[in-house]
Amino acid sequence: MAPSHGNSHSEAAKIEQIITEIFHKSLQIILEVRAPDTSSRNFSGEQAMSSPSSSSSSSSSLRARDKWFNLALRECPAVLENLDLWRQSNCQRMVVDVVLVQRPVDWDSVNFSPKGNSSSKERYPYCWNSDQDEFRGQVRSEKTIERWVLQYESRKVKDNRSSGSRRSSNNNSHALYKKSILLLRSLYATVRLLPAYKIFRDLNSSCQIRTFSLAHRVFSHDEPFSRREQAEMQRFGFTPLETSSGRLCLSVLYRSSELDMSSESSTPMSPHVISDYVGSPLADPLKRFPSLPVAAPSSLPFSRRHSWGFDLYRASPPLVSFSPSPSPTYSEPQASFSNRSSCHFPPMSLPPHPPETSLAYKKHTSFDYCPSPAFSPSPSASPPICIPGSHLSKGLLRSESAPVNIPTSKLGSSPSLSNKQYLPPSPPIRSTRSGTLRTDNCTGPIHTGATVEQFSPGKDEIRKYFGMKISANCSPQISYSRSSSRSFQDDFDGSDFACAFDVDDDDMTDPRSRPDSFDQKGHFCEPIEPGGFFPIRKSHDAAVGDLVRMLKKAPPLRAEFSNSLNVPQASRPEIWSNSIQERNAAVQHAASASMTSSGFVTLKTTADALEELQGYREMKNLLFEQGGKSYT
Amino acid sequence: MNCEVCQLNELEVEHFEIREVLRCILHTVVFHRALGLVRPKDIDLELFEITYVQCGDAELEKKIDEKIDQFIGWVEKHPNKKSQICLSFYEVKNRQPSWFIANKVERLYWEQWYINLNVAQHTKAHSSKSHHSKVVVDPRESAPEERSARRAALEASLREVLFQIIKFVNEKKDHVPPIPTLEGVVCFPFEITIPSSSDSFGMDIFKRMLQTGHPTMLS
Numbered sequence: 001m002a003p004s005h006g007n008s009h010s011e012a013a014k015i016e017q018i019i020t021e022i023f024h025k026s027l028q029i030i031l032e033v034r035a036p037d038t039s040s041r042n043f044s045g046e047q048a049m050s051s052p053s054s055s056s057s058s059s060s061s062l063r064a065r066d067k068w069f070n071l072a073l074r075e076c077p078a079v080l081e082n083l084d085l086w087r088q089s090n091c092q093r094m095v096v097d098v099v100l101v102q103r104p105v106d107w108d109s110v111n112f113s114p115k116g117n118s119s120s121k122e123r124y125p126y127c128w129n130s131d132q133d134e135f136r137g138q139v140r141s142e143k144t145i146e147r148w149v150l151q152y153e154s155r156k157v158k159d160n161r162s163s164g165s166r167r168s169s170n171n172n173s174h175a176l177y178k179k180s181i182l183l184l185r186s187l188y189a190t191v192r193l194l195p196a197y198k199i200f201r202d203l204n205s206s207c208q209i210r211t212f213s214l215a216h217r218v219f220s221h222d223e224p225f226s227r228r229e230q231a232e233m234q235r236f237g238f239t240p241l242e243t244s245s246g247r248l249c250l251s252v253l254y255r256s257s258e259l260d261m262s263s264e265s266s267t268p269m270s271p272h273v274i275s276d277y278v279g280s281p282l283a284d285p286l287k288r289f290p291s292l293p294v295a296a297p298s299s300l301p302f303s304r305r306h307s308w309g310f311d312l313y314r315a316s317p318p319l320v321s322f323s324p325s326p327s328p329t330y331s332e333p334q335a336s337f338s339n340r341s342s343c344h345f346p347p348m349s350l351p352p353h354p355p356e357t358s359l360a361y362k363k364h365t366s367f368d369y370c371p372s373p374a375f376s377p378s379p380s381a382s383p384p385i386c387i388p389g390s391h392l393s394k395g396l397l398r399s400e401s402a403p404v405n406i407p408t409s410k411l412g413s414s415p416s417l418s419n420k421q422y423l424p425p426s427p428p429i430r431s432t433r434s435g436t437l438r439t440d441n442c443t444g445p446i447h448t449g450a451t452v453e454q455f456s457p458g459k460d461e462i463r464k465y466f467g468m469k470i471s472a473n474c475s476p477q478i479s480y481s482r483s484s485s486r487s488f489q490d491d492f493d494g495s496d497f498a499c500a501f502d503v504d505d506d507d508m509t510d511p512r513s514r515p516d517s518f519d520q521k522g523h524f525c526e527p528i529e530p531g532g533f534f535p536i537r538k539s540h541d542a543a544v545g546d547l548v549r550m551l552k553k554a555p556p557l558r559a560e561f562s563n564s565l566n567v568p569q570a571s572r573p574e575i576w577s578n579s580i581q582e583r584n585a586a587v588q589h590a591a592s593a594s595m596t597s598s599g600f601v602t603l604k605t606t607a608d609a610l611e612e613l614q615g616y617r618e619m620k621n622l623l624f625e626q627g628g629k630s631y632t
Numbered sequence: 633m634n635c636e637v638c639q640l641n642e643l644e645v646e647h648f649e650i651r652e653v654l655r656c657i658l659h660t661v662v663f664h665r666a667l668g669l670v671r672p673k674d675i676d677l678e679l680f681e682i683t684y685v686q687c688g689d690a691e692l693e694k695k696i697d698e699k700i701d702q703f704i705g706w707v708e709k710h711p712n713k714k715s716q717i718c719l720s721f722y723e724v725k726n727r728q729p730s731w732f733i734a735n736k737v738e739r740l741y742w743e744q745w746y747i748n749l750n751v752a753q754h755t756k757a758h759s760s761k762s763h764h765s766k767v768v769v770d771p772r773e774s775a776p777e778e779r780s781a782r783r784a785a786l787e788a789s790l791r792e793v794l795f796q797i798i799k800f801v802n803e804k805k806d807h808v809p810p811i812p813t814l815e816g817v818v819c820f821p822f823e824i825t826i827p828s829s830s831d832s833f834g835m836d837i838f839k840r841m842l843q844t845g846h847p848t849m850l851s
Contacts (some may be wrong), residue, residue, distance in 0.1 A: 070811075072671040178667070181803045185664045186798045188672060192683040193794055200684075236795075239802040 005374065014173035015243050019152055021068045022180050022241075022248060023094055026150050028079045029071075029188050034098045034146070035078055035216050071180045071188065082218040092154065095222035099215045100194055142215070144229070146196045147222060147253040155246040179241050183250065186238060194236075224251070232256075302398035332601050353416055547616045551609055633805045635741045638800045640793050642748035644784060650704070650707060652677050653790060654700045655715065656684045658824065660794055661745050662696070663687055663717055664801040666819035667811045681786040683796065689818050699824040706826055709752050718825040719745040723809050739821075742807055745797075822851065 066072035191197060200214055225233065230253075237251040645653050656677060666687040674690040682731065686693065703717060722739040809820065 066671075067669060070667060070669040072669060175710070175813065178808065181667050181811070182664065182801055182805050182808065186801045189660060189663060189685050190798055192685065193791060193798075197683065198681060239805070354749075412717055605781070
């Protein structure tokens with residue numbers, strides 16, 4: 001198969017080509033799970049691979065490479081760089097050192113990011129034959145944890161012997177190719193079983209400021225280890241591939257002892273992050289972006305990538321959040337970008353969660369959005385401002401904890417929790433906060449009208465505002481939008497209780513989230529998304545009915561009243577998703593509240609009532625328009 | 633053709649661990665025998681800090697999962713038994729019709745992997761059958777500890793089994809048939825045999841022997 005790709009016709013040339021490709025593929029296999037930056041770089045690539053269609057559209061060169069040894073891997077630029085250099089040296093020996101680097105504390109934060117890693121890694125080629133003084137100068141310590149040695153030993157002399165052996169028939173390119181496949185398969189599995197893989201995974205999954213990182217070097221000649229080092233290393237040798245002209249040996253020396261990564265786990269933010277991580281993101285991204293290939297369930301080959309996506313996603317909340325210690329949190333996302341491995345969740349576990357989570361999440365969402373006014377250009381609304389940092393963070397934790405439960409206990413805990421959150425707070429707040437609501441409503445439309453694109457910049461601003469940035473790495477990917485939406489929610493999560501009513505704005509602001517989240521739960525909600533949502537379904541008549549009912553009961557129209565009316569109206573989408581009944585109740589509640597506030601009510605004539613009705617209609621239409629805008 | 637046999641180390645597992653352990657082992661073997669174009673898929677075990685590789689082929693996955701389900705069903709009916717799952721790779725050959733066997737298609741087994749499981753029923757309460765001989769003051773306190781120790785031990789053995797597979801794959805390459813060149817054929821044909829309630833495992837093998845006329849596989 002693969003040999004047929006070769007231009008050369010002679011058997012020897014084919015074999016040579018196979019050997020060359022083995023070097024390439026091996027390096028690729030190793031670096032794929034040892035070089036942190038490859039993950040971030042390949043994030044889009046993996047996306048491509050995860051969806052069949054996109055993979056087919058990927059460049060032909062990549063496809064050709066995939067066909068080699070029937071092993072489709074992600075293309076890794078670092079591999080190409082290293083390999084080119086290696087080829088220049090025309091060596092028959094390739095040594096790949098995987099180095100655990102402990103960085104000084106004051107290391108520039110940029111360097112903690114995968115990006116930083118990549119840059120340092122990119123330097124490696126230039127340091128081809130060792131000499132990394134510059135790098136070492138800045139680095140506190142490094143330790144070689146793995147050394148892969150791939151070597152082709154020419155053996156022309158022994159040709160006769162091998163041809164005389166029973167293998168002679170096997171020594172053609174086809175047999176070699178088959179064995180190469182087997183060798184590379186086992187290499188592929190092995191790199192994931194060695195201890196360094198765990199480090200790689202931990203480094204990528206932890207969102208801590210990383211005092212450690214992995215680096216790699218590709219040499220053509222290795223510096224021998226010290227005796228002591230050697231004693232700490234174990235060796236795994238793959239069975240050499242015999243060819244007519246020599247043999248190809250692959251082996252690895254690896255450090256089996258527990259590596260001193262303890263400080264890693266002790267970094268301040270880790271507990272925070274972990275709790276943050278577990279649940280919510282799973283569902284959310286999936287629900288929200290069904291169209292995105294990454295979000296698809298386990299059917300996709302690269303399930304892990306999804307989880308990386310989640311990592312991103314998860315990581316982001318802290319960013320945006322008003323958490324008092326932004327910088328530590330902030331580093332997380334970057335870490336997570338590189339994080340291929342975070343996914344401690346087996347991919348299998350992903351699919352089941354979304355429905356349940358989404359349910360819970362949606363409810364959360366409504367609350368999460370409360371703070372949105374804060375994000376609006378005119379942060380006139382008091383609620384967001386009122387939100388104390390502590391409260392927020394507490395809220396964050398809470399929201400995090402709820403999702404955490406999701407994977408394990410599934411539906412059970414979180415939805416109920418969110419239910420609790422959802423129901424109790426809203427009515428009282430509505431009645432009391434009509435003034436605030438008014439302002440919210442004002443900002444609401446702004447949000448509503450905003451398209452998704454407009455929205456995300458706002459997010460950016462927010463992040464900037466908090467001295468954070470969205471790393472460029474993630475931006476092109478799906479995760480970007482996800483993380484943004486997610487972060488929003490998270491931020492706001494904390495504020496749920498403080499100002500539940502703000503939900504409205506959020507609802508409208510987050511058109512993306514709701515359609516997805518709804519589809520599981522209420523079908524009636526779905527249609528909402530496509531068009532102007534109210535009128536299409538029951539909403540129109542129901543709304544009119546409500547209005548009429550209100551008219552019957554309601555006090556005369558006042559500014560206040562309209563305000564209070566707005567509240568339910570604005571919040572309607574959310575409520576509706578839950579139940580119409582609630583909404584009605586809320587409306588009535590609001591009405592009665594305003595009634596009490598307005599005091600004495602004078603009787604009105606039918607004409608007045610009609611007038612008012614007309615006014616309501618207009619108002620309603622306006623709202624629908626706004627809603628429609630935001631959803632289209 | 634040789635039929636290579638690999639006896640994998642016995643693993644002592646609890647019921648709830650069966651699925652993951654089997655998945656991990658079966659997929660790892662199949663990954664080394666699915667020599668068609670694959671897009672490997674890393675799977676992190678939930679119970680253990682182990683990552684294994686799947687071929688990313690839904691059919692394979694389904695087939696394996698179904699067998700695992702069957703096996704778990706069998707285990708439930710036969711608790712506290714050692715059991716063996718056999719993953720066999722074969723080639724299909726048309727054979728000359730002979731006077732005693734009507735089948736025209738025969739399976740030539742060229743490799744068999746025996747997965748040995750000892751499914752333990754650990755009672756929740758601390759019992760003397762645990763491998764830890766130390767005297768335990770408070771069972772409730774020690775139970776998790778012991779559990780995690782047991783888990784760690786299983787993880788280590790599972791890792792060892794995976795290395796066993798890798799080593800076997802490395803050492804024995806000659807018997808692997810030529811890679812099928814058909815498009816879309818990912819893996820060599822294989823079957824997974826689990827002990828069945830109707831006949832004993834040995835009987836099963838015997839039957840297969842009759843079917844294929846391959847006495848070497850018993851060696």
